[in-house]
Amino acid sequence: MKKIYFVFILLLSSFWLHSLSEDKLFNEAENLYYSGNYLFALEAYTDFLANDALSDQAAEAQYRQGLCLFYLKRYTEALDIFSGLNKRYPANPFSDYVLLWSGVSHFNLGDFPESIAELSKFLDQISDPELIPQALLYRSLSGVALNDFPEAIAGLESLVEEYPDSSASGHGVIVLLYSYLKTGRYDDLLLLAQEINVGEVPEKWQDHYQLYIAEALWEKAEELEAKEIYQRLLDAPVEVATVAYRRLFITAQRQHDLSEMEKLIQRAEERFSNEKSVLMDLWLRAGIESYKRDNLALAEYFLLKIWGLPDRQKISEAVPLYLTEIYVKREEIEEAVTLLQSYLKLQDSAAALMRLADLYLSRENYEQAVEYYRHFMEEYPRHERYNEAGYLLCYSYYRQEALDNAEVLTAKLLENIAGDSYRKELLRLTAAIARKKGEASEAAARLKEYITLYPQDISARIDYLKILFALEDYREIIDQSDRFFNDFPLISEQDLYAFIITNYLNGLAQVSEKKYYEAEQSLAQVTEQEAVAAELSLIYPYSLFYRGWAFFRLGQYEKAEEQLLLMLNNPVNELVNRSLYLLGWCLFSRGEFADASKYFAQLAKTNTEYAPRASYLQAKSALKLGQEAEAARIFKNLMTVSPTSAYADDALFEFAGIKSGSGKLAEAANAYRELVRRYPESPLAEEALYKRGEMYLEKEMYEEAKGAFYDYRKVFPDGELADGALYWGGKASVELGENFGAVLYWEKLIEAYRESPFRAAALKESAGVYAGRGDYKYALELIKRMIEEYPAEARAAQAEQRAEELNYLLQGLTDREAALSALIGREGGAKTRKGREAMIELARLYIYEGGSRTDFAFQMLERVVEKEDRESAASAQFLIGEFYYRRGELIKAAGEFLQAAFIYPEGPDLMAASIFRAAEMMSLAGKERGVRELVERLDKNFPDSQWTEEGRKLLKTGGS
Known part of the structure; x- marks a missing residue:
């Protein structure tokens, strides 16, 4: 029992000693922490946690451990500790405060979005007036770092207004002033500066405070007040003083105060003589400011001061780049190239390399441009300008005429390019490459693909229309133009050039597609004033001409004339003659032949392709005016002066027609023959010989007509008019009494030209000849063929009747x-x-x-x-009397004649003739009384009839 008690006492004393040791370690760490000895405090807290991680004070020790790391600026480690604290001790009382220190740590590590997130959570959960200002300050600082000034300003305004006495307020004021400055709220900046007691601003921010006030005044163009402050800041810390120097230098520069500029430079160089980097930065900024103000000489002066330093490898690439731009502006390209080449030998620079390549490209030195763009792509495959270099390399190949290289590289870049950077330009270039290779259809396809992806690219859509015009794809032009105007309803205001050229190309396409009304409407948009404004004055005369052409094809000749006359007031050599010609046509079409003749005569005198056709139409105008002699003269002159023109054969044909019409058949015949001799391939050659035969036939010169039609068949045995020549040759032969010869012509026509319109007539005429020769059987066969093969013509010619007649003729x-x-x-x-x-x-x-x-x-x-036809019956009855008379039955005949007289009383002549013949029969029969009675009846009823006179003679000679 004693032994057990001893063990218990031993254990209890051990626990007490351990607890005493734990408290001692923790208190030691706390003392070190609160005394600001964070490094040793960190070690003490670490030892404490190593000895007893399960202590009630473990969470607080780990929290303090994180704070020590924070104050030692070991922010990453601090974040790890804070993260572990919340995981190991989820219910610890410091979790909300961890949000603050984590947020500030993230800020110091440059992780601004995470800083804002952590600090926002802290502000939502904690109402500690001592820590909230810190949270507001650092959250706003993170916002400023992200250029999110509106959110930053809101937090800073809360900090300054609600916590003016906090330690963070002074810094917050400075950041708020800066934020106002960056957002252009200069009046708010100056108002806040007035409200703040300068003494409230921490000493280390005093110079910044003054600087921001000066900058606001500067931006408000209150340079005198700003200048006073800048002058007080020349001895301020570097980051403030350099701004003051720059502003004062700019002021002196604006005032052209060279003395002040020199003083400032000298003072700055003395001030920063031991700080070359600061001095270089000052010179660089002064040089850049001078460049921006287009003071190239001064800019060059400052930049060359840097360039002249012995260790050029430490020089900012901005120096050679700005010097390059100065030389370019002065057109000293060689100096710019030399400078960049020198710099690139000392230091790698993507920007300098690209600029050098750009310079070669601008000088059209495509070989060197290719070399340097290619070098850039090899050296900087991940550079943000890689796609740009690739595009410019392709373009250089294109301009170098290395089209295959350009095509291959463009395709490769499009396949591998990341994002949309320069994809648009490369796609556009593919079309240009195809076009330059002469592959217009491929270029059109590429451009169509391009504008499908980038429909807002107006210039590409115009290029597409131009290629389509070259391809004569007029329907696609019309379709694309409609889409273009639908996509850009305000294009006339947005891009006048595009508006004019699209209407012009659309109008020409519509003319080509015979959509003349639409063409006129499109071309009407190409006014002289707008064409000039769009720098398209060259197309204006063309638009007038084609609008005139559209009106002409619409039959609106007066409107066409108006456009063409306007065109002649804005002449384009290649259109003048066409316009004169079309003007003549308009007048000719309106029947204004005299005026038309004037234009044609004017054009006929030119040495152009239009002269022969104008001469021809001048003669046609003369014909319309009834001036046959003048027309003949012009036609003759045309075929003499321009015997090889396309109108010479027409002129000769018309000349022959005039001579034929005036009765000069020999001249006409010779002209027709001459046409065939000179122009055997002319489509008028056949007609000329045929006309010759028609002319003779019309004048009833049958022998000559027959010969002329024979000449036609001899020269043109397979001519289109050969069947007509056979038919009319046969007709001429009939008139000459050569019926057998006529039949030979017609039979050849019937057998050889089964589709001829003359064949039916030839069958009929041949049947007539054969019937005339008594060959009724063959004549009947021909008529039957006509009835069977040409029923309509047979009906018109009464062929059925003729067939019946021939049948009766065959019967004798x-x-x-x-x-x-x-x-x-x-x-x-x-x-x-x-x-x-x-x-x-x-x-x-x-x-x-x-x-x-x-x-x-x-x-x-x-x-x-x-x-029941009394008229016909009376005539028939009269002939019955004649029948009996010829049979010798005189009394019977007299009765029949007398009966005929009373059948049709409306025919007095037949009545009188019948009574006379009855009297004549009585006279022949010796019946004198009967004769007398009948003659008296004639005398009574028909006193003036010839038959009454004949009856009286009968009484005198026979009756008595």
């Missing part, structure tokens, strides 16, 4: 009998008036001829009498 009838028989058959005998008349005529023929057909005639007459 005479031509007249056959014709009448055919007509009777077609009309159904006595059913129609024509049929009855034909029956009466055929019966008369048979009765008067006598013979075997008189009984047939009597039957026909009886059928006519039976019809």
Whole structure:
């Protein structure tokens, strides 16, 4: 039992000694911490945590450990400790404060977004008035570092207004002044500066405070007040003094105060004689300021002071770059090139290398440009200007005519390029390369792809239209122009050049596509004033001409004339003659032949391609004015002066026509023959020989006509008018009595030219000849062929009737009998008036001829009498009287004649003739009384008729 008690006492004393040791270590660390001995405090806290990580004071020890690291500016380690604290002791009472120190640590490490995030959380969770100002200050400082001045200003204003007595307030005021300065809030800056007691600003910020006030006054152009402050700051710390020197130097520079400038330079050089880097920076800034103010000599002076230092390797690349720009502005390119080459030998510089390449490119030294751009790409593959160098290398290849190299590199860059930087330019270049290689279609395809991706690139869309015009793809031009105007409804205000050139190209395309109304509307936009303003005055005359052409094709000749006359007031040599020609055409089309002739005459005198056609139309105008002799003279002159022109054959043809019309057939015939001799390939050659035959045929010179048509077939055996020549040659032969020769022509036409419009007539005419020779059978065959092959022509020529006639002729009838028989058959005998008349005529023929057909005639007459047509019946009845007369039955004949007299009383002549013939029959029969009675009836009813006179003679000679 005693043994156990001893052990317990031993353990208890050990625990007490350990606890005493733990407290001692922690207190020692705390003493070191609060005395500011952070390095030893850190070691003490570390030992404490190593001995007893489970102590109640472990969380606080780790927190203090983090603060020690923070104050020792070991911010990364501090962040690790703070992070571990919250993970190991999630419920520790310091977690909110950790946000503050973590935020400040992130600020000091340059991790500004994370700093803002941590400090914002702290401000949301803690209301400690001693720490909030610090949080506001550092969060705002992070905002300033990120150029987020609005947020920074909001925090700083809260700091200054709500915590004016805090230790952070003084620094906050300075940062707020700076923020106002950077955001252009100069009045707010000056107002705040007035409100603050200078004594409230910490000593170390006093110079900055004064500087920001001076800068605000400077920006407000209150240079005198600013100058006073700057002068007081010349002995301030370097970062403040250098600004003061620069501002005072600029002031002296503006005032052209060379003495003051020299004093400032001398004073600065004395002040910073042991601080070369500061002096170099001052010279550099002075040089840059002078350059920006276009004081190149002074800028060069300062920059050369730096360039002349022995150790050029420490010189900023801005020095040779600004010197280069000075030389470029003075057009001293060789000096600029030499300078950059010297610098690049001393030090690598991407900017200097690019500028050197750019200089070679600007001088069109493409070989050197290629070398340096290629060198840049090899040395700086990850540089931000890599894509730019690649594009410019491709462009240099392009200008160097190394088109294959340009094409290959462009494709490679487009395949591997990161982002959109210079993708647009490279795509555009692919089109230019294709175009330069003569691959217009490929260039058009590339540009179409490009504008699909970049539809807002107006110049590319204009280039696309130009290539399409070269390709004569007018429909695509019209389509693209419509899209262009839809995409840029205000283009006339945005880009006048694009507006004018697009309307112009669209108008020309519409003319080519015969969309004349639309073309006129498009070209109307190309006014003289706007064309000049767009530097496109050269196209204005063309737009006038083609607008005139559009009006001409629309039949609006007066409007066309107006445009063409305007064009002649703005002449373009290549359009003058075309305009004169078109003006003449407009007037000619309006029937103003005299005025048209003037323009054509003017153009005919020129030594141009338009002269022959103008001369031709001048002659045509004379013809329209009835001036045949003048027209003939002009035509003759044209074919004499310009025998090889495209209008010489037309002129000769027209000349022959004039001579033919004036009855000078020999001259006309010779002219037609001459046309064939001179211009055997002319489309008028055939017509000329054919016209020659027509001319003779019209004048009934059949022998000459036959010969002319023969000449045509001899010269043009397969000519388009050969069938006509055969037909009319046959007609001429018929007129000459050469029927057999005519048939030979027509038969050849019938067999060789089955599609000829003359073939039906040839069949008919040939049938007529064969019928005339008594060959009714072959004639009938020809007529039947005509009926079968040309039903319309057959109906018009009454071929069916002729076929019937030929059938009757084959039966032995005479031509007249056959014709009448055919007509009777077609009309159904006595059913129609024509049929009855034909029956009466055929019966008369048979009765008067006598013979075997008189009984047939009597039957026909009886059928006519039976019809209710008193006029026809009277005529038929009269012939029945004739029938009986010729059979010797005189009394019967007299009765039939007398009966005929009373059938149709509306026909007095037939009545009188019938009564006379009845009296004549009575006279022949010896019936004198009957004769007398009938003559008396004639005398009573028809006293003035010839038949009454004949009756009286009958009484005198026969009756008595």
